[in-house]
Amino acid sequence: MQIEKCKHPTKCDFVGCKNLADYQFSTKGILKRELAFCESCLQEMYLEISKMQIPKPVEAPFKLPKRLKKEEK
Numbered sequence: 001m002q003i004e005k006c007k008h009p010t011k012c013d014f015v016g017c018k019n020l021a022d023y024q025f026s027t028k029g030i031l032k033r034e035l036a037f038c039e040s041c042l043q044e045m046y047l048e049i050s051k052m053q054i055p056k057p058v059e060a061p062f063k064l065p066k067r068l069k070k071e072e073k
Helices: 039-052 066-072
Strands: 002-005 023-026 035-037
Touching: 035 039
Parallel strands: none
Antiparallel strands: 002 023, 023 035
């Protein structure tokens, strides 16, 4: 899956939006065509997705020994 800038002027695919699309979403083969989104619709979609999915922090590749943890505090 990829999100990239639109190369050609396209209308936003959200129902009721009359803006030109800035970004297109492609699944490379699963869908027959790309979905196009304007900046404001993409922001709204991001906010709604963030309510359901919370990003997880990257785990450290190692754990600090207990003696070092006590010294930092």
